[in-house]
Amino acid sequence: MKLIFLALAVVVGAVAQPKTVFVITDAEGVAGVCRQDQTDPKDTEMRQLLTGEINSAVAGFFDGGATDVFVWDGHDGSQTLSALTIDSRAHLVMGELPVSMLMDRHFSAAAFVGQHARANTRGGVMAHSYSSLGIQNLLMNGEPVGEIETRTALAGWFGTPVIFLSGDSAAAEQLKKIDPDAETAVVKEGIDNYSCISLSAEAARRLIHERAAAAMARIGQIQPYRVAGPVTIQIEYTSRHALTPDDALKSGAEIVDARTIRFHGKDFLEAWQRARP
Ligand SMILES: [Zn+2]
Secondary structure (H helix, E strand, O other): OHHHHHHHHHHHHHHHOOOEEEEEEOOOOOOOOOOHHHHOOOOHHHHHHHHHHHHHHHHHHHHOOOOEEEEEOOOOOOOOOOOOOOOOOOEEEOOOOOOOOOHHHOOOEEEEEEEOOOOOOOOOOOOOOOOOOOEEEEEEOOEEOOHHHHHHHHHHHOOOOEEEEEEEHHHHHHHHHHOOOOEEEEEEEEEEOOEEEEOOHHHHHHHHHHHHHHHHHOOOOOOOOOOOOOEEEEEEEOOOOOOOHHHHHOOOEEEEEOOEEEEEEOOHHHHHHHHOO
16 A cells, blocks of 8 residues: 555656746747848748747647746847737747846756857858847857857756757757757758748648657756856957947956957856856
């Protein structure tokens, strides 16, 4: 009898364990989005394409056992998604996020939907690092990085693994390089910045749903990406954003040239907080 109770407690314990997923969304890595004009947050078709992919990922995460899914509207000022059209089981996160990106809530996993590759990626559709107009190059410990590497490192600093990415083939490759066990859904192949070979919305949604569910099944096997300290974050701005004398006074800052600044930190979070690109 005692054994049965014990077994029951173990089963109930396993079921009760929350599995929370934080989804970072963007527009440039969505199937059928390949031109700059489509990334306007008010573009009706892009909104439908993006929302469809997000809802497929949300459905996949729930099918795979997620208990809560948080979706952050991460594209261009958080004005693309709507509570009217997001999967009713998801929580919609709107607005600018703090440096922690809420990772201090220790989600079970993080994921990317609609993700693009970093700046200067050959064959990356609209590849950029945070700001296509403002940032020429972003380096972490001397290596080129973009949103994928830095946000995966941020999640990793808080002990959260990135388990899934949907986007173009270049973006998927870049996640795999630092997070080889993550599931990816490649929805288009980039030819160059504004040319691609895309899946249909329907095919992309099917693939995302399937891979997102598969990713959930692997929580626990996928390790958080931890960057050993000390860490440098170097921002090379575009020529329209030269540095000012005040930049030299920022903590941990080293001026490299007229439009390049390097921030030093004892670990990723400290360097990242100082840089805030
Ligand atoms: Zn982006």
